[in-house]
Amino acid sequence: MDQARTRPPQVFINSGATELPDDFITHLVWGLEDLGILNVLIDREEWWGRDLNHIFTCIEESTIALAFFSSRYLETEWCLDELVKMKERAKENKLLVIPIFYDVSKNDVINLEGEFGARFMEMRERYTEYKYDPFRVKRWETSLMTISRMEPCLTWEAQSSKIPLAEDIIREVKRELDMASDPGFSSPLEFSNDSHSKMPIEEVFVSAFLVAFLFSLFIARLLFTDVKFFRTAKWLVGFPVTIVVLHQLHCALTQRNRRSPDA
Numbered sequence: 001m002d003q004a005r006t007r008p009p010q011v012f013i014n015s016g017a018t019e020l021p022d023d024f025i026t027h028l029v030w031g032l033e034d035l036g037i038l039n040v041l042i043d044r045e046e047w048w049g050r051d052l053n054h055i056f057t058c059i060e061e062s063t064i065a066l067a068f069f070s071s072r073y074l075e076t077e078w079c080l081d082e083l084v085k086m087k088e089r090a091k092e093n094k095l096l097v098i099p100i101f102y103d104v105s106k107n108d109v110i111n112l113e114g115e116f117g118a119r120f121m122e123m124r125e126r127y128t129e130y131k132y133d134p135f136r137v138k139r140w141e142t143s144l145m146t147i148s149r150m151e152p153c154l155t156w157e158a159q160s161s162k163i164p165l166a167e168d169i170i171r172e173v174k175r176e177l178d179m180a181s182d183p184g185f186s187s188p189l190e191f192s193n194d195s196h197s198k199m200p201i202e203e204v205f206v207s208a209f210l211v212a213f214l215f216s217l218f219i220a221r222l223l224f225t226d227v228k229f230f231r232t233a234k235w236l237v238g239f240p241v242t243i244v245v246l247h248q249l250h251c252a253l254t255q256r257n258r259r260s261p262d263a
Contacts, residue, residue, distance in 0.1 A: 009177055010039040012059050014086060015068040016079030020102075024166055031170035035177065043082060052081055059085050063180075064173055065095055067147055069109045070102040074119045077127075080140040087143040090150070096176055099148050100169065101155040109148040112141070120144070152176075204247050208240035 011032055020042075029040045041058050055078070059065065065086045073079060089095035101109060108114035112121070124137050152172055156165045216230035229235055 009035070009037045009063040010041070010058075010061055011037055011173065012062040012065040012082075012086075013040065013042040013068065014065055014079060014082045015043060015102075016070075016073045016076045020068065028166040028169060031166060032173060035170065035174050037173075043079065052078060055082060056085050059089060059095070062095060064176065065089075065097045066169065067097055067099045068102045069099060069116075069148065070104050071115060071119070073104075074116070074123050080143070083143040083147060084139045087146055090147070096180075097147050097150055098169070098172060098176075099150055099153045100165075101148075101153065103156060106148070106153065106155060110145060112145065204240075204244050208243035209236065212236050212239040 025042065032040050039062075041062070043055065059082065067083060067086065086095060086097050090097050099109075104116055105114055108116040111117065120141070124141070127137055154165065154168050154172065212235060216227065216235060220227040220230040224230070
């Protein structure tokens with residue numbers, strides 16, 4: 001059994017440059033402490049410049065992590081490095097990550113679209129150009145797309161009150177801790193690449209196009225006497241488009257079936 005499971009629950013809050021109001025933080029921390037969570041660690045400004053290994057140790061010792069995605073989330077590199085570590089721990093079934101969409105579109109974060117996606121592309125180009133580490137950026141991108149798809153998740157809009165969000169978070173954390181303490185319950189920390197990530201549409205289309213091209217070039221002539229159809233644009237484009245549509249439908253159904261029922 002993981003030693004982290006024998007300790008009192010610890011919550012790590014990954015927020016980056018998000019300006020979480022003090023009253024919201026106070027309400028959230030007090031509520032979590034009432035659940036018996038002794039340590040609530042928040043990566044606010046006082047963390048800036050600290051050794052990442054120290055921060056990673058805090059993540060490793062945590063039971064639950066809260067990822068606050070916001071319009072300012074991408075302003076700090078260390079916040080994305082934390083996210084990579086959180087994804088690794090979740091994949092090992094040692095950390096439950098709850099994504100929280102803080103005045104930002106969930107769809108934009110998942111698909112890296114809209115304002116959030118544009119900021120990520122700007123950051124990626126700038127970072128790759130000046131620091132020459134495309135692999136680190138790719139880890140950031142994969143972690144963003146993976147964790148933003150995790151369930152349960154919560155959302156907050158600018159026009160709504162912040163305190164209900166804190167109460168929703170406390171309630172969700174309590175629910176997950178209660179489920180984890182149930183001996184008859186299969187660990188909610190289960191994680192798999194298949195269920196929490198999907199192949200980008202571009203890769204699906206290119207793969208399907210290659211299959212169609214190779215089929216028309218080599219296999220069709222062995223199976224069919226008239227292979228003219230398999231050399232037309234209708235086949236070479238229609239087949240990949242069909243595969244992409246089926247892939248998206250499969251992902252949508254998987255996402256819906258994976259969601260936990262309301263408490």
